[in-house]
Amino acid sequence: xxxxxxxxxxxxxxxxxxxxxxxxxxxxxxxxxxxxxxxxxxxxxxxxxxxxxxxxxxxxxxxxxxxxxxxxxxxxxxxxxxxxxxxxxxxxxxxxxxxxxxxxxxxxxxxxxxxxxxxxxxxxxxxxxxxxxxxxxxxxxxxxxxxxxxxxxxxxxxxxxxxxxxxxxxxxxxxxxxxxxxxxxxxxxxxxxxxxxxxxxxxxxxxxxxxxxxxxxxxx
Amino acid sequence: xxxxxxxxxxxxxxxxxxxxxxxxxxxxxxxxxxxxxxxxxxxxxxxxxxxxxxxxxxxxxxxxxxxxxxxxxxxxxxxxxxxxxxxxxxxxxxxxxxxxxxxxxxxxxxxxxxxxxxxxxxxxxxxxxxxxxxxxxxxxxxxxxxxxxxxxxxxxxxxxxxxxxxxxxxxxxxxxxxxxxxxxxxxxxxxxxxxxxxxxxxxxxxxxxxxxxxxxxxxxxxxxxxxxxxxxxxxxxxxxxxxxxx
Amino acid sequence: xxxxxxxxxxxxxxxxxxxxxxxxxxxxxxxxxxxxxxxxxxxxxxxxxxxxxxxx
Numbered sequence: 001x002x003x004x005x006x007x008x009x010x011x012x013x014x015x016x017x018x019x020x021x022x023x024x025x026x027x028x029x030x031x032x033x034x035x036x037x038x039x040x041x042x043x044x045x046x047x048x049x050x051x052x053x054x055x056x057x058x059x060x061x062x063x064x065x066x067x068x069x070x071x072x073x074x075x076x077x078x079x080x081x082x083x084x085x086x087x088x089x090x091x092x093x094x095x096x097x098x099x100x101x102x103x104x105x106x107x108x109x110x111x112x113x114x115x116x117x118x119x120x121x122x123x124x125x126x127x128x129x130x131x132x133x134x135x136x137x138x139x140x141x142x143x144x145x146x147x148x149x150x151x152x153x154x155x156x157x158x159x160x161x162x163x164x165x166x167x168x169x170x171x172x173x174x175x176x177x178x179x180x181x182x183x184x185x186x187x188x189x190x191x192x193x194x195x196x197x198x199x200x201x202x203x204x205x206x207x208x209x210x211x212x213x214x215x216x217x218x219x220x
Numbered sequence: 221x222x223x224x225x226x227x228x229x230x231x232x233x234x235x236x237x238x239x240x241x242x243x244x245x246x247x248x249x250x251x252x253x254x255x256x257x258x259x260x261x262x263x264x265x266x267x268x269x270x271x272x273x274x275x276x277x278x279x280x281x282x283x284x285x286x287x288x289x290x291x292x293x294x295x296x297x298x299x300x301x302x303x304x305x306x307x308x309x310x311x312x313x314x315x316x317x318x319x320x321x322x323x324x325x326x327x328x329x330x331x332x333x334x335x336x337x338x339x340x341x342x343x344x345x346x347x348x349x350x351x352x353x354x355x356x357x358x359x360x361x362x363x364x365x366x367x368x369x370x371x372x373x374x375x376x377x378x379x380x381x382x383x384x385x386x387x388x389x390x391x392x393x394x395x396x397x398x399x400x401x402x403x404x405x406x407x408x409x410x411x412x413x414x415x416x417x418x419x420x421x422x423x424x425x426x427x428x429x430x431x432x433x434x435x436x437x438x439x440x441x442x443x444x445x446x447x448x449x450x451x452x453x454x455x456x457x458x459x460x461x462x463x464x465x466x
Numbered sequence: 467x468x469x470x471x472x473x474x475x476x477x478x479x480x481x482x483x484x485x486x487x488x489x490x491x492x493x494x495x496x497x498x499x500x501x502x503x504x505x506x507x508x509x510x511x512x513x514x515x516x517x518x519x520x521x522x
Binding site for chain 1: 299351354355357358361362365366371374375377378379381382383385386389390392393394396397
Binding site: 270280315316319326327330331333334432440447449450454457 | 479496
């Protein structure tokens with residue numbers, strides 16, 4: 001079981017790296033969103049440092065969304081998804097493995113690079129650390145939630161926009177608690193961090209069951 | 221196969237009989253509710269005359285949730301029992317629920333302008349309804365995106381159920397968020413202290429809305445069943461034509 | 467009674483919009499039902515879609 005899981009993760013990571021570095025591209029996109037915000041708001045450092053965690057989180061949500069449409073679609077097109085459906089490993093495990101690989105390729109680099117980008121929006125050191133921590137804990141939830149949408153739209157051409165529409169409302173709680181946990185001035189930050197962790201775990205379970213059901217439904 | 225077909229047939233007969241009385245009852249209750257709302261109930265001491273907006277706003281909010289629950293139950297029917305009527309019920313409920321959610325949002329903001337001085341406040345309640353509306357939009361978009369009705373029903377069922385798990389979480393998180401940012405909501409509707417002269421029109425209107433919504437849902441289901449029959453007959457005919465051409 | 471006061475605009479537009487949406491829902495239901503009934507009748511009568519084309 002664990003070997004199947006590890007093999008799938010390794011395969012998806014290898015594909016992600018070879019196809020032009022999903023992680024690298026995601027990081028560049030993340031940087032671009034962070035760069036855009038000061039142009040829209042003006043270079044007021046006080047304002048930027050106040051909304052900095054929110055900017056990083058929004059950028060994180062957008063960066064998670066862009067890679068989603070290929071998460072299952074590529075495997076659906078070349079037939080490997082059919083093989084996974086037929087394999088003795090439960091589809092839920094396959095989904096989890098693909099989510100983990102997706103997170104390793106997009107979410108994790110974001111969380112690790114966020115202290116660097118936080119400097120651009122004038123975050124204090126304490127806020128830098130908390131933002132990185134909240135992104136580290138929260139981005140898996142984004143990947144899991146996104147996987148449900150990706151599975152639903154696996155067989156739909158040009159599903160990218162549709163996935164965003166399906167998935168963004170589901171990401172609202174993660175965003176709320178993520179930003180709250182990132183703000184060091186917030187009195188409820190530790191509670192928010194705990195809830196964020198709970199959301200990540202719960203969304204993992206929901207995503208495994210939901211996305212697997214969606215993939216089974218799409219195959220018949 | 222026969223039993224599967226027999227059920228929609230039975231449904232068509234029963235719903236055909238029930239539709240007219242339901243619609244008539246809804247119309248009567250609407251007349252009574254409107255009379256109570258405008259002639260037989262006082263203005264609120266705090267909200268003034270705008271309290272009358274509540275008589276449509278609250279029932280619309282109730283229906284928004286009611287139809288999402290119908291969709292969720294039907295989604296279970298689709299995924300667990302694979303019942304064709306469940307697919308049909310899901311499909312018919314989505315646009316009606318979305319429409320009432322929109323009514324709830326717009327009447328809420330029309331109530332907010334005189335009460336709060338602005339059309340939109342990021343109040344916990346309004347915000348949750350907005351997220352609910354976005355989820356309805358997603359469901360409608362997914363229905364449109366998938367051609368085959370059976371596959372579409374299964375996909376939407378998964379989305380609806382994931383959404384149903386999400387709704388309480390959204391509600392809780394938005395409330396948490398709003399107390400963080402602006403303190404508790406300005407005004408509580410539906411508290412235990414509501415005056416009976418206002419409760420009466422509210423309940424009558426809620427019942428009228430429910431009957432109206434149910435009638436619309438039944439009518440939508442009937443149309444949907446017809447649409448499926450049309451679809452399968454068209455496919456059958458195309459097949460026959462193809463065979464004749466070969 | 468009917469003195470909706472200075473907020474009359476908001477109250478009437480709320481009720482007006484609700485009426486409009488309700489009317490739209492009913493109209494949609496009726497028109498859609500009629501269209502499907504017609505299509506079904508045509509198909510069951512045996513002619514092709516839009517009543518054209520050769521029959522096998």
